[in-house]
Amino acid sequence: MTSEETLEQFNLRKTKIRIAVLDSLSQSAVAQSYSTMQNALHEFDRITLYRTLLTLTEYGLIHKAYEENGESFYARCFGCTGQLHNHEHLHLKCSSCGGVECVEISDQLKSSLAQLPFQEINISAKGACKACASA
Amino acid sequence: MTSEETLEQFNLRKTKIRIAVLDSLSQSAVAQSYSTMQNALHEFDRITLYRTLLTLTEYGLIHKAYEENGESFYARCFGCTGQLHNHEHLHLKCSSCGGVECVEISDQLKSSLAQLPFQEINISAKGACKACASA
C-alpha cells in the first residue's frame, strides 16, 4: 500500500511532508533519528516535521523506537493503533554504528510480556546490529 | 551503607552534590526526573548536576530509568556495575501521576531476557503505578 493510500485509510490529509515521512520510514530497514529526517527533509520546517511525527505517532502509523540523550529514532509501524502499541519486537541500539533497528523476539518472550498488566511495553537493548555483526 | 561509604567504596570523591544525589535517590521510592532534582538541588549548578549524574551512572550507582520527550528519570542502582546494567526489573511510567517506578518482573520474563544476545536490556511500560492503582 502506498503512503497516500495509507493516509487516506486513516482519514488523514495527504500532505507532502506526511507522504515524504511515511515513504522514507517505509523504505528504511532501520529507524531514523529526528536529525537525520530533518536533514533529509530540509525543505520543510522543523516544527512541521515535529508535528508530523506527533500526528503519525498518534494514529499508529509510526512509533518512536528509541530515545536517548534527547535523540529520538522513529520507525514505521505495522498493525499498530494509536491506542495499542505493544510492539512484539525490541529496539536495538547498535553500539558500533549507532543505528537503531527493530528486532523480532521469541514467542516465549512475547508470552511473558503478554502477562504484564501494562500498556505500551517497549524493550530496548544495546549490542551489534545485523549489519555490524555480520561485518 | 551511607552515601559517603558508597562513594568511598567506589573510589569516588565525596563531594556535596554526589552525596546529595545519592541520598535523595536512595530515599526515594520512585525515580526522579532531572528537573525535580534540579529544583531540589538548586544550590548547585545544573551542569554540575548533569556531570554528577553522568559519573554516578558510569560507576553503576544510579541508572536512567526512563526518558521521554527529553525528560529523564533516574533511580538508585542496586548491584549494578558500569559495565553490566541488565536490570531485572522494568520501568513503569504512570499514566496518571507521571511518576516512574522500578517494578519487579517474573522469573519467566527474566529467563527470557537472559537468552537475548544483547546488553543493557531495558523494559519500559505505561500504566498505573502502585500508588495510583491503590487510590
Next chain:
DNA sequence: TAGTTTTTGCAACATTGTTGCATTTGTTGC
C-alpha cells in the same frame, strides 16, 4: 598544611520541545 588532582561553576553554544498565529494547503460540495 602544602601540593596535586579532581570537581565545580560559569560562559557559551547547539539541539530539541512546545505553543500561538497568520498564511497556505487540502478537501468537499457545487
Next chain:
DNA sequence: GCAACAAATGCAACAATGTTGCAAAAACTA
C-alpha cells in the same frame, strides 16, 4: 474547476536540556 471551509504549515518565540572548555574551588594525599 471553483468557492468555502477545515486543517496543516511556516515562522516567531521561548523553555529546557545536552555538551564542552576553562579558571577557580574543593577533595585527597603525603
